[in-house]
Amino acid sequence: MLYLVGLGLSDETDITIKGLDIVKRASRVYLEAYTSILLVDKEILEKYYGREVIIADREMVESASDDILHDAQNIDVAFLVVGDPFGATTHTDLILRARSLSIPTTSIPNASILSAIGATGLQLYNFGQTVSMVFFTETWKPASFYDRVRENRNIGLHTLILLDIKVKEQSLENMSRGRKVYEPPRYMTVGQCCVQMLEVEGMKGEGGEGLGGVYGEESLAVGAARVGGRTEKFVSGTLKQLCESDEVLGGPLHSLVLLGRRTHELEHDYVREFAVDTEVWDRIWKRDYEGQT
Amino acid sequence: MLYLVGLGLSDETDITIKGLDIVKRASRVYLEAYTSILLVDKEILEKYYGREVIIADREMVESASDDILHDAQNIDVAFLVVGDPFGATTHTDLILRARSLSIPTTSIPNASILSAIGATGLQLYNFGQTVSMVFFTETWKPASFYDRVRENRNIGLHTLILLDIKVKEQSLENMSRGRKVYEPPRYMTVGQCCVQMLEVEGMKGEGGEGLGGVYGEESLAVGAARVGGRTEKFVSGTLKQLCESDEVLGGPLHSLVLLGRRTHELEHDYVREFAVDTEVWDRIWKRDYEGQT
Numbered sequence: 001m002l003y004l005v006g007l008g009l010s011d012e013t014d015i016t017i018k019g020l021d022i023v024k025r026a027s028r029v030y031l032e033a034y035t036s037i038l039l040v041d042k043e044i045l046e047k048y049y050g051r052e053v054i055i056a057d058r059e060m061v062e063s064a065s066d067d068i069l070h071d072a073q074n075i076d077v078a079f080l081v082v083g084d085p086f087g088a089t090t091h092t093d094l095i096l097r098a099r100s101l102s103i104p105t106t107s108i109p110n111a112s113i114l115s116a117i118g119a120t121g122l123q124l125y126n127f128g129q130t131v132s133m134v135f136f137t138e139t140w141k142p143a144s145f146y147d148r149v150r151e152n153r154n155i156g157l158h159t160l161i162l163l164d165i166k167v168k169e170q171s172l173e174n175m176s177r178g179r180k181v182y183e184p185p186r187y188m189t190v191g192q193c194c195v196q197m198l199e200v201e202g203m204k205g206e207g208g209e210g211l212g213g214v215y216g217e218e219s220l221a222v223g224a225a226r227v228g229g230r231t232e233k234f235v236s237g238t239l240k241q242l243c244e245s246d247e248v249l250g251g252p253l254h255s256l257v258l259l260g261r262r263t264h265e266l267e268h269d270y271v272r273e274f275a276v277d278t279e280v281w282d283r284i285w286k287r288d289y290e291g292q293t
Numbered sequence: 294m295l296y297l298v299g300l301g302l303s304d305e306t307d308i309t310i311k312g313l314d315i316v317k318r319a320s321r322v323y324l325e326a327y328t329s330i331l332l333v334d335k336e337i338l339e340k341y342y343g344r345e346v347i348i349a350d351r352e353m354v355e356s357a358s359d360d361i362l363h364d365a366q367n368i369d370v371a372f373l374v375v376g377d378p379f380g381a382t383t384h385t386d387l388i389l390r391a392r393s394l395s396i397p398t399t400s401i402p403n404a405s406i407l408s409a410i411g412a413t414g415l416q417l418y419n420f421g422q423t424v425s426m427v428f429f430t431e432t433w434k435p436a437s438f439y440d441r442v443r444e445n446r447n448i449g450l451h452t453l454i455l456l457d458i459k460v461k462e463q464s465l466e467n468m469s470r471g472r473k474v475y476e477p478p479r480y481m482t483v484g485q486c487c488v489q490m491l492e493v494e495g496m497k498g499e500g501g502e503g504l505g506g507v508y509g510e511e512s513l514a515v516g517a518a519r520v521g522g523r524t525e526k527f528v529s530g531t532l533k534q535l536c537e538s539d540e541v542l543g544g545p546l547h548s549l550v551l552l553g554r555r556t557h558e559l560e561h562d563y564v565r566e567f568a569v570d571t572e573v574w575d576r577i578w579k580r581d582y583e584g585q586t
Binding site for chain 2: 018020021083108114119128131155264266267269
């Protein structure tokens with residue numbers, strides 16, 4: 001049996017009782033370590049589980065999945081995924097490969113950022129499609145997120161924006177020379193995301209909201225850090241304000257929610273507690289959000 | 294401290310290690326028992342936790358929340374919620390009330406149907422807003438879901454439809470006579486949901502998809518039962534076919550996903566495994582979904 005076990009969002013104690021039981025008795029245990037990360041190291045997990053954990057990087061999962069699945073017709077293999085097992089496409093792919101090898105599969109759900117983001121106080125019913133933001137470079141600024149945010153905002157919905165992480169990446173130079181030397185991990189911050197969003201709006205839109213754009217410097221948003229963890233932190237404000245929020249938010253992982261206009265009074269009451277500047281928040285809320293449908 | 298502890302979706306072993314630790318040491322433990330249910334009884338939870346669990350029905354949470362919060366400035370109170378603590382609006386409300394009483398709060402995330410539905414193989418990035426379907430009566434057929442499904446389908450997105458549950462409801466007669474006699478619990482099935490959806494399409498649309506309607510008898514969907522549980526079951530087919538799927542799906546809880554046209558090949562490969570009739574599925578997929586953007 002192949003078990004896909006969700007680990008939740010924060011530390012070693014976020015695994016479920018059912019999940020931990022499987023980890024303890026599986027023949028091999030892999031940890032998927034490139035679409036998301038826990039806030040604790042592999043060593044802490046190993047100590048907690050009382051056993052070895054094999055790190056499965058992108059290369060292994062995408063090109064050596066048969067190693068992971070080896071003999072799983074006869075033995076139990078646990079594949080651990082931060083958050084919920086179905087958060088990333090890769091895992092669907094792994095299950096399809098298991099199916100084609102007649103290996104039965106079971107998944108153990110856990111918290112995902114897609115639902116845990118409800119801790120901002122924003123109603124999950126008011127969210128549209130989720131988008132991702134990648135690190136821009138000088139020459140590569142993919143803006144497909146922009147059209148999807150537009151679709152959400154056209155119908156008044158919030159957008160959860162998941163932020164890029166770069167783990168075990170090679171520099172172009174090392175890659176071209178075939179050197180397996182990896183850069184330090186990088187995690188996009190809410191500040192970087194807001195800067196990139198405003199940059200794209202500047203290129204694609206016509207000067208922001210109300211002028212043909214999708215959003216603007218005064219659009220309201222909530223920055224989230226370490227959701228579900230003991231040091232969880234939220235900051236709400238305008239996109240412009242959140243460009244400067246990294247220090248308040250602290251370490252990774254970060255996510256961002258851009259508000260839609262279709263809001264509920266309870267959302268307002270809840271989210272304004274996190275405002276960088278309550279006066280600004282209230283003024284813009286009243287002007288652009290309150291009572292909109 | 295008020296702890297909102299997510300219980301996950303299925304049985305007593307879906308709680309996290311962190312959550313169980315809190316339940317074991319809290320002074321009082323409440324179980325929210327009207328927006329969703331676990332597949333096991335309160336007695337099993339009490340035995341597993343080794344302590345008493347107080348059932349919090351809608352009446353208690355909405356009008357006697359101060360009892361729940363009593364003395365939580367000084368002691369720990371655990372409020373258990375099936376799924377994730379932020380799945381229902383009510384809990385946001387409870388936290389706001391705690392805040393106003395200067396009671397600190399912490400939430401322990403867990404699996405929610407909103408992310409666990411990824412087990413259908415449908416990509417969570419391709420979902421729009423989530424809607425709810427309530428039990429229709431002869432005279433009350435609320436159709437607000439219809440416009441939201443339209444919004445999702447206009448931009449090619451899947452829609453998760455959460456199905457009504459009726460727990461501790463009074464008949465009109467008992468209510469009017471003030472008798473606290475309650476009806477047996479009812480859980481909407483995928484079949485009932487599909488029948489109601491087609492009924493509304495018949496009233497509001499103009500004969501289904503392609504003719505001014507939002508969806509039709511041949512729209513593809515996936516019925517899900519007991520997601521995340523050991524007896525989890527999926528059935529895919531047309532809305533017409535799924536009207537008859539209750540026997541195959543088995544007991545509660547059920548949910549439904551109506552597919553959007555913006556699909557990924559991996560989704561196709563995964564979901565067709567669950568098809569009532571693979572020939573029908575493939576024909577409609579090819580005609581209406583494949584390669585659409």
